Amino acid sequence: MHPDLYRQMLRARAYEVAVADLWRRGLISGEMHLGTGEEAVAAGVVTHLRDGDGLALAHRCSPPLVVRGVPLVRMLRELLGKPDGLGHGRAGHMHLFSREHLAGSSGVVGASLPMGAGLALAASRLRPRRIAVAFTGDGALNQGMALETLNLAVAWNLPLLVVCIDNRWAIATRSADVSGGEPGERAAAFGWQTARVDGRDVLAVHAAAQTLIGRLRKGRKPAFLLATCPRLDGHFLGDPMLRMARQPLTDGRELLGEVAGAATRKGGDLLRRVGGVLRMTRLLVQARAGAERDGRGDPLQQARDAMARDPEVRDRIEHEVHDEIASALEAALIDTPGGVDA
């Protein structure tokens, strides 16, 4: 276990834990999509990037940005809506851009692929041996512009690595219920080199990314890395489905009541109605099963276990990361009443 990989994963997690807290305290508005459980992918891939490489991200963009070294205070200031935030407080968490790091994100599902292709095109013309990496969710691979990019990048032979984080869900829909084929097979059918890894295993991700990125730097055709990942904390903070799945008797009561009410109203045919109720129940059970099973597979815990052989290094990293995040938080909250301790 390379200690820096553990450090990067921990930085990403600790940063997001802090963000979640700010969000819960109401200091951050709107939706909040965290990459909890995706840290191994972020660390395993992004640590390979060099100056001049591009990075295109989707809505779940913090772990890669943290690993890439984007200043945490400027990111936090952005989420807090401050004028010295990355986007002067005008952008928000799905729109974090850093020109210095050639990194950008988007809240439109699928948009990271064309953005990545463009960054790769620019790299190929302006910066020899530089590449671009686009992160995407699995659900996004049903979006036209993402699929088109699977073709475009091959047609233009772009130095683009697409990292698909397959958490098997898109908000409240199981990807399997609305998708045909496997993401990797799709990419292969367009002519990509593809690989698949367990996205919880940072060493496996790191090795796979190394191979693919190495080839890209030598001019080989675009590469697609599928990383399976748990969705540890639902789609976004406050995800009602997760709450219902975890607490069906309290948080699920209202919805289940409505469902039962509708199912027993007149009209519609009976079998269909029973089918409808079953479908709801199945989704909830799957959401819960997913959350629980996946909880056991927290990649950060795995990485920490792997660090057990070297407890001193581990402790040092943990202290350093704790201090880094704590002081970033303090700096970010400097003008916020209540500040860090509220």
Add this chain to the structure above:
Amino acid sequence: MHPDLYRQMLRARAYEVAVADLWRRGLISGEMHLGTGEEAVAAGVVTHLRDGDGLALAHRCSPPLVVRGVPLVRMLRELLGKPDGLGHGRAGHMHLFSREHLAGSSGVVGASLPMGAGLALAASRLRPRRIAVAFTGDGALNQGMALETLNLAVAWNLPLLVVCIDNRWAIATRSADVSGGEPGERAAAFGWQTARVDGRDVLAVHAAAQTLIGRLRKGRKPAFLLATCPRLDGHFLGDPMLRMARQPLTDGRELLGEVAGAATRKGGDLLRRVGGVLRMTRLLVQARAGAERDGRGDPLQQARDAMARDPEVRDRIEHEVHDEIASALEAALIDTPGGVDA
């Protein structure tokens, strides 16, 4: 050789020959995309359709519409811009719709796939054992909505047959130059049943379509038929690339002059410039080679040859089709000065 297949092919060709003539005479405006060379696909597939089946078409829509039995006079009247045309003279040749035949077309590349998926969805809910067929070009399979439909139709298990007419070109671009993978492989990667035929061979098309459509009527997942076809007459009537390829010294002179001029202006690097000129030349040579080689493979000629065993039937069909088209034309031109003989 089933005589009706020959008849349908001949009807489609004769209709389009008539249309080309009207277009050249300036009685039809705008672009004119004909399906010359695609008649075997239209006849081989569309003759399997029943009442209640849907038909979604792209810009090259006449052969399937002719085979489907859409009234020729109303189609011609539309192209002539008359109030009793299919679209009251307001639509034009890329927008031919017949509610009676559940058939529609579109000039936006890729749009026939979602349209077909929708028709298939309606069929699956309202008309047991009815299906929809969407025709598409090969270039259109790079369009987002087409690729999305490759997924959607599988996700919804729609009774949809997509017929991809692969003429290896999209206007002036060789599909191979801008596409990764094979269309059939793409569809397979999304979970489609796929087949591939020589689109000049009407019997092969007919047999393949029979199998696929038969399965669709029984509820099997969507089917993709790739039919390779020659592009006998360029992208559209008056195609300048075809003219240049055929007559480089006359029709190509202006463009080649401009190319040579630009290539010898100052600036840009020399190797690139030479590469550019080579690329132009290669495209033209390919266009010509394509047109000539493909000319030898006219599917109508092949079908006619296959009818040689039964010359009387063949002659009767030819006479009947000639009469049918001639009288449709006469009826369509009734109020046009100059009329049929101009």
Add this chain to the structure above:
Amino acid sequence: MPECTFGRAIDLAIEHAMARDATIVLIGEDVPMLRAPLVARFGTGRVLAAPISEAAFLGAAAGAAMGGLRPVVELYMVDFIGVGLDAVLNHMAKLDTFSGGGWRCPVLIRAPSGGGYGDGGQHGQSLWGMLAAIPGLTVVVPSTPADAYGLTATALGHDGPVVLFESKLLSAEWLEFLGRGARDSVTFDVPPAGARGAVEPGATVPLGQAAVRRQGGDLTIAAVAVGVHRALEAADRLAAKGIECEVIDLRSLRPLDRRTVVESVRRTSRLLVADEDYVAYGLAGELAAVALEAGLTPRYARVCLEDTLPYARHLEAAALPNVERIIAAALRLTD
């Protein structure tokens, strides 16, 4: 007349119509969860979970309408129309013309819209001006639960394509889902009369008919959705200063009730447009044209969104047409 929320009013109108008309199907991302009661009642055959493929499922909705269904299509937010606009612009809206009237295209697009909960500029747009420009389309923008129900009900009986805007700020369900997320630590400036109210089952609201929400002789304020409530609040405060505003809730943007606007402006000689959509080339300009075309020469101002909607709550609140901005503009017009 049961009370219900704005979002529930739309759900109810859809549910009632689906019970009556078996050709209505519902299509959208996450609809099995978001519209669970409809799945429970009508089954998964009529409530179709869609992949994140707006272009394909909007296009398929047009095709399904050709095939005899009446699809209701949900977008997650109107901001994402950019990936599926072609189906609306070039297919749904033109099918009537292209088919020589053979086919209309009965598709209802439900499009959540608007800001006010701090979700950033890619998730808080309105864009109704862009859509209302398209011939062949009907565009409706309710501001109360009763109108949300009534316009949805009308749209579901209409034979052409309709875009129904659902203001997220008025829709308690969206606001909870996207804005609050079970937090007590955030608040939103929700107009109560827009978020909750009486709904009459079976009632319809005609297309192209505005509602005069308040009468007054000094100034006409035209608005839709949240803007109506902001205008009403501004009107209350202006009344205290002796300025009587007439507040028109346009309700439909296409067709537009020109007559109600013109009659009001004829009396007041002053027109103020409060619009959450972008300021230029949109609703505010259209109403200016309507007034001038009618030969009126009102004093005129528009209070709209001038730029990309900012994320920070205080910047967002200032950028949206808020009560203060409306009052300031009204005072300028009446000084």
Add this chain to the structure above:
Amino acid sequence: MPECTFGRAIDLAIEHAMARDATIVLIGEDVPMLRAPLVARFGTGRVLAAPISEAAFLGAAAGAAMGGLRPVVELYMVDFIGVGLDAVLNHMAKLDTFSGGGWRCPVLIRAPSGGGYGDGGQHGQSLWGMLAAIPGLTVVVPSTPADAYGLTATALGHDGPVVLFESKLLSAEWLEFLGRGARDSVTFDVPPAGARGAVEPGATVPLGQAAVRRQGGDLTIAAVAVGVHRALEAADRLAAKGIECEVIDLRSLRPLDRRTVVESVRRTSRLLVADEDYVAYGLAGELAAVALEAGLTPRYARVCLEDTLPYARHLEAAALPNVERIIAAALRLTD
């Protein structure tokens, strides 16, 4: 000052800029053939043939601009923007805001537009109103070869995203390709001064600056592209009746030269908008708002496209803002 065609003027401006600036690349379907001289001069590395994937290559252009290139992207026709609008609306136009000014997005979109050659309602739209509504975008619409050159040159030096409309009716190359197809049997009503004219290499036309094409005190006609020429012809004929029109060629729609419009209307007290785009929620309304906001109360009329553009040549000619319709409206305004 060599003479050249309208389309060639754009090509030339691009060629001159590409020769100066190695970061400019050209992307589009069929560009190796359509822009063969540029391939010949700059090679296939800078002139990229694109698959029919507008969403991806517009999005990639935005990404490439982030990466340091200055892409020129060609659409086959603006009608197809519906499949790629997201990249323009949510990415190019918002990058400046989202990146806190760190990134502009220097992309030039070349969008052939408009009817007049009988290609039907999905291939003859203008849609500039829709795009000009988007904050963060620049929208220019030249009407002469000189402006086509100058606005293209300016756009290529501009750091934000620009949509450049190229009227197909003015562009001999498009008209031949899409309309004539080597036939002598068809004719088009092409305004000669728009189709061919002098071009000054190196000249630029500033953004947001309209041109007064004809001076007159009785009536202001504002227009772009083909509409300018129709307006000038109408003005000639109206002059014979003693009515003197001022014809303003707006040239940029975003930014819009409000001042030139306002000054003219202040003198004439009459405003007529001749616009090939859809009538509602667009340019005509915007100019009405501009006039009213300036405190002007002109007599006003708009001559625009009311419905889906019909295919039949005579119906199309009647539906477009033609000279007769402009004259009729002008007479109503001046009676």
